Amino acid sequence: MAGSGRDVHRPRERLRCRPTPDQELLLQACLLKGDDAVRAFDLWRARTDIDRLDHGSYRLLPLLYANLHDLGSTDPLTEKLKGVYRRTWYTNQLLFHRAAALVQALEEAGLETLLFKGGALIPLHYKDLGLRPMGDFDVLVPTERATEAARVLQRNGWRPRLLFETQRLSRDCAGFVSGDGQEVDLHWHLLEECCYEGADQPFWHNAVPLSLNGIPTRALGAADHLFYVCVHGSRWKDVPPVRWVPDALAILGGCRFDAADPGHRAAAEPGHRAAAGRDAPGRNAIDWNHILDLAVSRRLVLPVRETFNYLRDIFGAPIPSAVLETLGRESVTRSDRAVHAILSRPQPHPGYFIVTWLFYARARRGMGAPRRVLGFPRHLRNLWSLEHYWQMPGYVIGKLAERARNLRALTASGGRRD
Amino acid sequence: MTYSEPTGTGRYEVNSPAVISQTIDGEAVIIDLGSGYYYGLNPSASLVWNLLGEGLSALAIAEALAGLPPAEAEAVVLGLVAELLKEGLIRPRAGGEAPAAPSVAFPRPGDAPALGKPAFTKYSDMQDLLLLDPIHEVADSGWPQKKPEPGAGNRPRSPDANRAEPAKR
Numbered sequence: 001m002a003g004s005g006r007d008v009h010r011p012r013e014r015l016r017c018r019p020t021p022d023q024e025l026l027l028q029a030c031l032l033k034g035d036d037a038v039r040a041f042d043l044w045r046a047r048t049d050i051d052r053l054d055h056g057s058y059r060l061l062p063l064l065y066a067n068l069h070d071l072g073s074t075d076p077l078t079e080k081l082k083g084v085y086r087r088t089w090y091t092n093q094l095l096f097h098r099a100a101a102l103v104q105a106l107e108e109a110g111l112e113t114l115l116f117k118g119g120a121l122i123p124l125h126y127k128d129l130g131l132r133p134m135g136d137f138d139v140l141v142p143t144e145r146a147t148e149a150a151r152v153l154q155r156n157g158w159r160p161r162l163l164f165e166t167q168r169l170s171r172d173c174a175g176f177v178s179g180d181g182q183e184v185d186l187h188w189h190l191l192e193e194c195c196y197e198g199a200d201q202p203f204w205h206n207a208v209p210l211s212l213n214g215i216p217t218r219a220l221g222a223a224d225h226l227f228y229v230c231v232h233g234s235r236w237k238d239v240p241p242v243r244w245v246p247d248a249l250a251i252l253g254g255c256r257f258d259a260a261d262p263g264h265r266a267a268a269e270p271g272h273r274a275a276a277g278r279d280a281p282g283r284n285a286i287d288w289n290h291i292l293d294l295a296v297s298r299r300l301v302l303p304v305r306e307t308f309n310y311l312r313d314i315f316g317a318p319i320p321s322a323v324l325e326t327l328g329r330e331s332v333t334r335s336d337r338a339v340h341a342i343l344s345r346p347q348p349h350p351g352y353f354i355v356t357w358l359f360y361a362r363a364r365r366g367m368g369a370p371r372r373v374l375g376f377p378r379h380l381r382n383l384w385s386l387e388h389y390w391q392m393p394g395y396v397i398g399k400l401a402e403r404a405r406n407l408r409a410l411t412a413s414g415g416r417r418d
Numbered sequence: 419m420t421y422s423e424p425t426g427t428g429r430y431e432v433n434s435p436a437v438i439s440q441t442i443d444g445e446a447v448i449i450d451l452g453s454g455y456y457y458g459l460n461p462s463a464s465l466v467w468n469l470l471g472e473g474l475s476a477l478a479i480a481e482a483l484a485g486l487p488p489a490e491a492e493a494v495v496l497g498l499v500a501e502l503l504k505e506g507l508i509r510p511r512a513g514g515e516a517p518a519a520p521s522v523a524f525p526r527p528g529d530a531p532a533l534g535k536p537a538f539t540k541y542s543d544m545q546d547l548l549l550l551d552p553i554h555e556v557a558d559s560g561w562p563q564k565k566p567e568p569g570a571g572n573r574p575r576s577p578d579a580n581r582a583e584p585a586k587r
Contacts, residue, residue: 053553079558086442087550089447090447094449
């Protein structure tokens with residue numbers, strides 16, 4: 001990557017969308033081993049009011065239960081945490097049961113399916129349905145068959161949350177809900193940043209077989225999943241994005257997921273590292289060069305660099321130094337830096353117009369400039385699922401009001417997001 | 419559902435794939451995926467459940483409940499098996515011999531009385547389960563046990579008004 005307007009070599013940027021200090025303590029209590037975890041838990045307990053926990057932290061509680069249980073904790077909170085674990089196990093079992101029937105229907109209709117996020121991370125990496133709460137199930141289908149897949153979903157009792165066709169033309173996915181309230185996100189692209197022809201080809205190529213309650217399907221390969229989790233985790237969300245940390249460590253086999261190294265003490269040994277290009281026995285084999293290629297070709301060097309540095313600095317994640325050094329040397333364009341900055345900030349953000357334009361323009365690289373410009377209002381209308389153009393100003397005003405409310409709430413809570 | 423009366427020598431198995439279970443910290447929890455019903459077993463019932471899953475007969479399992487007189491232990495186990503059959507959670511095992519050495523540990527003599535009599539609690543309102551806040555609305559024992567209502571003393575509210583604590587004897 002070379003040329004004008006480039007900002008070369010800015011190593012060790014601070015993660016923009018970083019967990020708060022309390023969330024970081026909770027993450028350490030969930031993920032570290034031995035005395036490090038106990039210390040983090042005690043500090044977190046002293047600083048946190050469990051009755052006012054943000055939703056991102058709440059989603060870590062089953063993992064906290066499992067770690068405290070392994071540590072033999074007798075804290076009175078453990079029984080309630082065990083209840084959260086039981087509830088997670090229960091709701092995930094029901095969701096997996098429904099999702100397996102849906103995947104079967106799609107596969108029987110001749111549509112290839114690829115699972116990612118919880119639907120694949122739990123069976124492949126967490127290996128315990130009680131550890132990771134899920135709000136919905138994510139299924140990727142080939143881009144050109146999205147409409148067919150949507151029809152299969154609707155025949156099986158799933159209805160789209162918004163107009164499907166407008167979403168297909170403007171987004172990477174659409175949400176569907178079943179009669180009993182279960183939710184599925186149907187994706188035809190993996191990343192909202194990369195909605196162009198061929199963008200998903202490597203993900204399909206590297207997919208691994210997965211049996212979902214006995215139904216054969218596919219899951220993202222370990223390197224692709226790590227890449228996805230880190231990019232997704234670097235973005236601002238209504239629910240504070242902290243779960244990406246255990247997700248990434250589960251894929252990497254780091255901290256409490258490190259079966260090969262029971263004596264591993266991540267926080268106390270910041271120098272702990274895997275040799276570049278090799279992974280310790282028992283860990284998932286990660287093709288680091290593939291991740292570097294993805295980061296550069298998808299213009300996502302910054303989110304990968306920041307999240308990898310964070311995982312390594314705070315949790316001693318087994319990410320080779322050579323990978324971090326290569327990412328640190330990689331140049332980043334101003335526009336990529338701006339996109340990353342905007343997506344890391346509370347949404348809706350006025351800069352999201354710019355991001356939307358950039359993603360739209362990238363996806364239509366082969367189109368002439370006038371057609372691209374003229375087609376943008378239509379794209380926005382589809383993206384916002386509006387029926388008429390005249391509704392657009394009202395939509396924008398509504399979003400600006402929402403932003404003002406969000407910022408007021410953030411200020412009032414001192415940065416906490418409940 | 420029709421079922422035959424359980425016998426002391428009968429062997430049973432989990433009615434999978436419609437029924438799934440997991441033992442969490444010594445207590446088995448079961449889900450009937452078709453109905454969404456959730457069952458929580460006490461430690462004694464959890465032991466019976468796991469030994470049933472190993473293919474042991476009710477008579478053999480009764481021996482594990484060593485704190486009870488043999489006849490009472492057998493009656494207790496048969497009673498629980500009957501309830502589990504009625505709920506459709508287990509079915510008669512199709513053939514096969516009992517395992518030579520079950521992987522579930524039998525309690526040592528003297529442990530059994532602490533386990534108490536086998537019992538389970540059934541939760542049949544899925545929406546109620548899903549809406550129950552596992553931090554603020556639950557008893558000290560955690561989800562899915564609701565916090566006692568004011569004025570209800572120490573007795574937890576029945577989880578299932580239609581079928582309160584069916585197997586407790």
